[in-house]
Amino acid sequence: MPISLTCRSCGETYSAPDSAAGRQLPCPICGTENRVPATSVHTTDLTNPERDSLRTVGHGLGLVMLSIAIYVVSVMYIMLVMFTQSFFLLDTLFVVTGLVGFVVPILHMVGMGLCLVVPTRSKAKGMVTTAFVLQLLATLITILTTIAAINRPFQNDPQPFTMIAGLMIIAGLVLFVLFLARTAEFIDRPKISSRAMMSMYLAIATFVLLFLTGMLGAAIGEVALLFGLIPLVVGIIALLRYVGSISQLRSAIREVA
Numbered sequence: 001m002p003i004s005l006t007c008r009s010c011g012e013t014y015s016a017p018d019s020a021a022g023r024q025l026p027c028p029i030c031g032t033e034n035r036v037p038a039t040s041v042h043t044t045d046l047t048n049p050e051r052d053s054l055r056t057v058g059h060g061l062g063l064v065m066l067s068i069a070i071y072v073v074s075v076m077y078i079m080l081v082m083f084t085q086s087f088f089l090l091d092t093l094f095v096v097t098g099l100v101g102f103v104v105p106i107l108h109m110v111g112m113g114l115c116l117v118v119p120t121r122s123k124a125k126g127m128v129t130t131a132f133v134l135q136l137l138a139t140l141i142t143i144l145t146t147i148a149a150i151n152r153p154f155q156n157d158p159q160p161f162t163m164i165a166g167l168m169i170i171a172g173l174v175l176f177v178l179f180l181a182r183t184a185e186f187i188d189r190p191k192i193s194s195r196a197m198m199s200m201y202l203a204i205a206t207f208v209l210l211f212l213t214g215m216l217g218a219a220i221g222e223v224a225l226l227f228g229l230i231p232l233v234v235g236i237i238a239l240l241r242y243v244g245s246i247s248q249l250r251s252a253i254r255e256v257a
């Protein structure tokens with residue numbers, strides 16, 4: 001089904017093939033490059049197998065949300081224990097760090113794995129597949145470096161590997177957000193798509209701000225600690241937007257599939 005678009009310069013309406021979705025296409029009248037909107041289907045056009053796979057994606061998104069919730073609660077608990085310095089609670093930290101280190105990534109990965117069945121027509125499959133592979137590799141690297149560190153403490157320096165794993169996780173998250181945005185556009189929910197993209201921009205802003213306050217800290221010392229609150233707040237807003245877009249996409253899928 002060709003996509004129709006209106007030229008932003010001369011107002012001429014023309015149509016583009018499906019294959020041009022998301023790309024720039026010149027207007028036949030004035031030549032202005034216009035962005036062809038990503039393909040969205042009228043949700044009544046969804047085939048039954050597509051509805052089935054979208055429902056599976058919905059379950060996957062639920063697991064991803066659960067993993068994030070466990071992560072946030074665990075981190076808050078760890079901060080509480082650190083803050084109160086309670087020796088009684090200190091013993092429970094092993095359980096909580098185990099949750100953060102193993103249960104959260106595995107749950108997150110299974111959730112992403114369920115999203116792999118996203119309909120091909122959405123053009124989101126490649127993104128979530130790459131995101132899944134990156135997260136799988138990062139988890140393997142983390143497990144291997146942990147085992148190596150336990151076997152030969154003080155001998156090896158796993159830092160380059162943890163850095164590679166970290167970069168893989170970040171790249172995987174970016175691709176997962178793009179997957180969320182594409183899937184939202186596929187089921188005709190552009191607002192959810194832009195909410196997901198906004199979470200990514202805010203996350204990038206958080207890293208930039210962290211870097212800047214780090215430099216500031218080196219320059220002016222402890223006063224910079226106050227500025228450290230800015231990236232923290234932006235980071236929290238980014239996380240809320242991210243979880244919000246996942247949750248909205250999940251309910252939108254429930255409506256259409």
Ligand SMILES: [Zn+2]
Binds near residue numbers: 007008028030
């Ligand atoms: Zn034009």
